[in-house]
Amino acid sequence: MIKTxxxxxxxxxxxxxxxxxxxxTGT
Numbered sequence: 001m002i003k004t005x006x007x008x009x010x011x012x013x014x015x016x017x018x019x020x021x022x023x024x025t026g027t
């Protein structure tokens with residue numbers, strides 16, 4: 001799936017509680 005930058009940022013917030021590494025990298 002291709003996501004826009006906004007959607008990626010939203011995903012970062014969603015996964016913030018479950019994936020610390022994802023949150024730290026901000027990717």
